[in-house]
Amino acid sequence: MTAIDIQKLDVSYGDTKVTRDIGFAVAEGESFALVGESGSGKTTVLKAIAGLARTWTGSISVFGKPRSHGIDRDFARQCQMVFQDPYGSLHPRKTVDAVLSEPLAIHGVGGDHGKRVEAMLDAVGLDRKFRFRFPHQLSGGQRQRVAIARALMLEPKLLLLDEPTSALDVSVQAEILNLLKRLRKEQGLTYLMVTHNLPVVSFLCDRLAVMRHGRVVEIADVDQLKRGALTNPYSRELIELSATPSQT
């Protein structure tokens, strides 16, 4: 089953076309990366799938169902998003407990919310003592874990990840990447991740699409990336700029 199928997608902000003729497919259970620099339009594609960017033409279908241009309540149970900035993606006045129980309340999920919140805290590696803290009492890595936990509360099958670790320190990034990898394996999730960091793609993803100036310039397997065997000259340039002395 195809998790995401995108064809001829043109997304606009106001009058400006931000992406042109985007097309790619993500299989269920796959981890797919959209790679590019700022201005490439990669985050815009994510937003269009989620329903946060409403002006687009083309077709987007998720798990076989075509997407509407806005936010769908039912869609929320299939697909959730993890944002880049751990400092901006949590409501400053809500405790972790409130943040995590809200999706359950919105969808009228029955059962003991408290237990589910605690189970989720365990799953993302957060000690239960953090349950009633406010965001400013948490570190960046802890906040991002809460954001991931929040995304998983509704048990979606697809996670959209917008540069989930680029605002984190290196040591914390490693922990979060490990967490994401583990969760995917445990829950059979599909990932669509946006990033500019190629080594992260090598660690976490199966396939990737390279975007530049709003277009997809190449789609490849991560194996090819690891061998430095991408064909498009821009892709090769990105690889060169990422390679560092410690990596040969």
Added chain:
Amino acid sequence: MTNLLEVRNLRVTFPSARGPVEVVKGISFSLGRERLGIVGESGSGKSMTGRSILKLIRSPGKVTADRLDFDGLDLLRQNDKQMRAIRGARISMIMQDPKFSLNPVMTIGAQIAEALLTHQRLGRGDIRQRVHAMLESVRIADPARVAKLYPHEVSGGMGQRVMIAMMLIPEPDLLIADEPTSALDVSVQAQVLDIIDDLVKRKGMGLIFISHDLNLVSSYCDRILVMYAGTVVEECVASELQHAKHPYTQGLLAAIPRLNEDRAELPVLDRSGWAA
């Protein structure tokens, strides 16, 4: 040869609800006319170190040191007025995000001119020429057009190059760059680093490059200091970084994913080995 910068037992303390907190815990290092990289994660104290050299830390923060000498001058003894003469003219600083370090309501040309006039008296025509020359020195084609633009109208990379131009006008002896490329795209990073490198070499400046990016610093600098929780845990020559001895540095290097990554899990730092 006297070192350009001598720092001995530098301590920076901030008061907090739970008593004074030391963010820099007595570090020492010296700098010649070379490129020194200070690497650390957030909270390591690396930015505070850079700012304390320029005495930019205001009360309630306190800076103490046994020695803080710049080219023979005891910085600890300089008063405000003397520091103002040193800042910009002899020691300059480039910061991370040009969005926040450039004045948004002045054109680029006006800001560079202001920087020029702080240190020299010049006639109008001279100023315009110098401004254009400065923009050209940071490889901005069409300086006449760019000088009339406002900071929000140029890209991050260009803004950062303008910042560098401004900071290097008075031809300082020491440049402190605090995460100068962290807010920039990969392709632009290389360009900006090239420019800094070029200027540093040509004018024989000392450079302190503060960053969280270990790999970047190791390829760009001559020597590296690794900071953790306010102390220097490792000091080595850049080319020897792979043979780092301190477990924190080794842990950091191991935790960075590689392009040809094949590990199932990234090794996570176990801080019990050295945490204070």
Added chain:
Amino acid sequence: MASTRDWLLDDSPSSRLQARLGRGYRVLRSLLRNPLAVVGAIIVLGLVIMAVFAPVFATHSATAQNLSMRLMPPSADNWMGTDELGRDIWSRVVYGSQITLVILLLVAVLAAPVGLIVGAVSGYFGGWVDKVMMGITDIFLSMPKLILALAFVAALGPGIQNAIIAIAIATWPSYARIARAETITIRNSEFISAVELQGASKLRVIVAHILPLCTSSMIIRVTLDMAGIILTAAGLGFIGLGAQPPLPEWGAMISRGRSFILDQWWVATMPGFAIVIVSLGFCFLGDGLRDVLDPKHGERQ
């Protein structure tokens, strides 16, 4: 005592109530570190206590006339002297605090929620909803508060209830503007996008997510406005359109004292002092609250 404090300051609360109370306690502590804010809080508290326990504080009746004792200067018997009908001014000031407090509370209770909701809805929906609501708000805002209040009172008839309604009508537009500005800043935040993506209804987003973030600036603004409200009420009273005699409303008292201000200065000045002190108290308190509640100043723990 120490253990309650520890419970409140616990880093890892074990219930939402504990977390909320802890946060409130920290805010209170920060506030009390500011000496001016403490002064302001004491004054406001003093006003409340005086109003609630007026019969205890007053030495005489506020309305009993004694024409043989008219226009007496301050003395041991009459702490603030007597007015032109022989009434004790101190007692009138004390009972007047009740009127002031009632006016302040009712205006705040009427104007703030209306302004908050109009502003938040306007800011969140944007588009023509925003244009229509802000158009209406602007119409009210374009007129000076006192004149606007005057116009309404003139239309509704003099009296304290109408004065309150009129002042509330003149005050809500500025709250709407503030709430709208806050909402516009917040509505594009990622935490709002996150909850929208969960399928939250617009009502839930506004009520549970946006309004709580507007309350800080609202509290600050309302507190700082109190001084203005007192003055507007006093102004209406001064003109005779607010509280009607024999009610001891401070503005009306100043007005009556106008004719004797040169020889019997205490008749007009004493209520004047009361107004100034209470206004200052609210200003100090509001400033202190702003330092503590404004997210830009950081929530220093």
